[in-house]
Amino acid sequence: MNKDKVRKTALHTIDVVGIKIDTRHYIGGQRVASAEAFTNTSPIDGSFLGDICRGTQKEADLAVAAAKAAFPAWAALGPKGRGELLLRLAELVEENIETLAQLETMDNGSLLRSHRRGVMPRVAMNIRFFAEWAINELQHPDFETRGHTNKISWDPSGVAVLITPWNAPLMLATWKIGPALAAGDTVILKPAEWTPLSASFFADLTKQAGIPDGVFNVVQGFGKEIGAALVAHADIARISFTGSVPTAKVIARSAADNLTPVSFELGGKSPCVVLEDADIDLAVELAVEQYDNAGQVCLSGTRILVHESIADAFALKFKEKALQIIQGDPRDEATQIGPQIHQVHFDRVKGFVDRAKESGANIIMGGEPNSDLGGLYFRPTLVMNPDPTSEIVTSEVFGPVLCLQTFKTDEEAIAMANSTEFGLAAILVTGNKERAERVAKQLVAGTIWVNCFFVRDLRAPFGGSKKSGIGREGGNWSFDFYADVKNTVVSPNGWKE
Ligand code: NAI
Ligand code: MG
Numbered sequence: 001m002n003k004d005k006v007r008k009t010a011l012h013t014i015d016v017v018g019i020k021i022d023t024r025h026y027i028g029g030q031r032v033a034s035a036e037a038f039t040n041t042s043p044i045d046g047s048f049l050g051d052i053c054r055g056t057q058k059e060a061d062l063a064v065a066a067a068k069a070a071f072p073a074w075a076a077l078g079p080k081g082r083g084e085l086l087l088r089l090a091e092l093v094e095e096n097i098e099t100l101a102q103l104e105t106m107d108n109g110s111l112l113r114s115h116r117r118g119v120m121p122r123v124a125m126n127i128r129f130f131a132e133w134a135i136n137e138l139q140h141p142d143f144e145t146r147g148h149t150n151k152i153s154w155d156p157s158g159v160a161v162l163i164t165p166w167n168a169p170l171m172l173a174t175w176k177i178g179p180a181l182a183a184g185d186t187v188i189l190k191p192a193e194w195t196p197l198s199a200s201f202f203a204d205l206t207k208q209a210g211i212p213d214g215v216f217n218v219v220q221g222f223g224k225e226i227g228a229a230l231v232a233h234a235d236i237a238r239i240s241f242t243g244s245v246p247t248a249k250v251i252a253r254s255a256a257d258n259l260t261p262v263s264f265e266l267g268g269k270s271p272c273v274v275l276e277d278a279d280i281d282l283a284v285e286l287a288v289e290q291y292d293n294a295g296q297v298c299l300s301g302t303r304i305l306v307h308e309s310i311a312d313a314f315a316l317k318f319k320e321k322a323l324q325i326i327q328g329d330p331r332d333e334a335t336q337i338g339p340q341i342h343q344v345h346f347d348r349v350k351g352f353v354d355r356a357k358e359s360g361a362n363i364i365m366g367g368e369p370n371s372d373l374g375g376l377y378f379r380p381t382l383v384m385n386p387d388p389t390s391e392i393v394t395s396e397v398f399g400p401v402l403c404l405q406t407f408k409t410d411e412e413a414i415a416m417a418n419s420t421e422f423g424l425a426a427i428l429v430t431g432n433k434e435r436a437e438r439v440a441k442q443l444v445a446g447t448i449w450v451n452c453f454f455v456r457d458l459r460a461p462f463g464g465s466k467k468s469g470i471g472r473e474g475g476n477w478s479f480d481f482y483a484d485v486k487n488t489v490v491s492p493n494g495w496k497e
Helices: 002-011 059-097 097-108 114-137 167-180 199-207 221-231 247-260 280-295 309-321 343-358 410-417 435-443 475-482
Strands: 013-016 020-024 023-027 030-032 035-043 048-053 143-145 148-156 159-163 186-190 216-218 238-242 260-264 271-274 304-307 364-367 381-382 401-407 427-428 446-452 485-490
Touching: 002 059, 002 186, 013 048, 013 097, 020 097, 020 199, 023 059, 023 199, 023 280, 023 475, 059 097, 059 114, 059 148, 059 167, 059 186, 059 216, 059 221, 097 114, 097 167, 097 199, 114 167, 114 475, 143 199, 159 167, 159 221, 167 199, 167 238, 167 475, 186 221, 199 216, 216 427, 221 238, 221 247, 238 247, 247 260, 260 401, 271 410, 280 304, 280 401, 280 427, 309 364, 309 381, 309 401, 343 364, 343 401, 401 410, 410 435, 427 435, 435 446, 475 485
Parallel strands: 159 186, 159 238, 186 216, 238 260, 271 304, 271 427, 304 401, 381 401, 427 446
Antiparallel strands: 013 020, 023 030, 023 216, 035 048, 143 148, 148 485, 364 381
């Protein structure tokens, strides 16, 4: 190990574009170091960002003990008491949008301008929305059963373990942290090992907001080490995970031993269905948007299904527009897509495209790295009419790789749309309302967007059908998971007063 790395680890803080980040875990309100560290790099240029403490069973046990100890007092605060602190936390996020945006862009390579204007404001909103929802909306009217009153409540359930991915680190984490804390659970967050920085900074904000020690904890490290130790722990009440299907299966097996409830959001291979009566320009715009975040979006509509009568015109316009996408440094205002997150992931994406090429697929755009920009940039790629059974059509690539397939009838389009093991989202582009309703009804997915994409409301249910997930989050659905839903039945009899 070089001296520089030793020094940085020993100091326990690193400087990333002028922002001080503690590289230790945050457990019970204290910074806790580990003997081992892992290296964190920036996908922008591969530069070294710092050595981050690498947790094991020991830190998992510490974090669960701290979260368990903090639970009774946090639960007792009630929605209003917790809400005050959470609203302060949301304000602190807002005050630190620029810092968080800079940090996240360095760590995961997503666009700085979208972190500034979209993602980080959304992080604050995730916290505020669920805090306010718990105070104002989370209620069910009482009802009578033969004179007995049913009173429904959402009670805190215990320690929630949150395991999150790298494609939108703090955004996806707070989508879970918001409702878990608002519900009265205490939280252990394990961010992805490729993007640990924003979670560490966020931990500092929770301290500043006055969230009591142990209510929110962050542990860092590899999924197979501290991640596995956390989800196998007998003292946790909930596991919420966003990531890949294979990892979800491992977590589910582990959760089964303790019958710990799980909520899974597992990505997809969503269709973007373009009927022949569609507004072509709108359809092209929506389809090209699927390259956003360099394709590292769970919701991405990567299978573009176009009616055969308009397929040639569509492909022409699509290519014209997609070739204008500006790929580059995510810190530049003009850049539209940046790099892949990590060499391992880049190789995975490239592997899919290389194998498609070897099997004779017709790649009409991209198909190779954009090496002039650096090591991890892959060009927006379009595979024309691939074999419907090939892996490029059935597997989640999670890169800037789209497939274009054609169909003859609505029925065929629906069958193709529903043909993968996934069901996270579907986009439908059509000019006819009655047709939209009929087709949308037959699409199997947690979210259907008709003539639009990525319109998200925190009041709406969000989650995946089939292998895209277990459960729904958003509004009451989040609380149905994080809380213990209780019915108290009160008899009209037996009262002495
Ligand atoms: P992954 O599912 O392995 O990792 C996601 C998180 O799970 C990370 O925090 C990781 O440390 C943790 N983890 C891994 N193994 C674990 C275990 N045994 N116990 C507990 N936690 C564990 O995803 P990965 O390897 O980063 O990406 C692979 C593929 O997964 C991508 O190419 C993409 O297809 C898909 N993916 C989907 C995402 C989505 O938004 N649904 C996000 C990230 C990846
Ligand atoms: Mg990183």
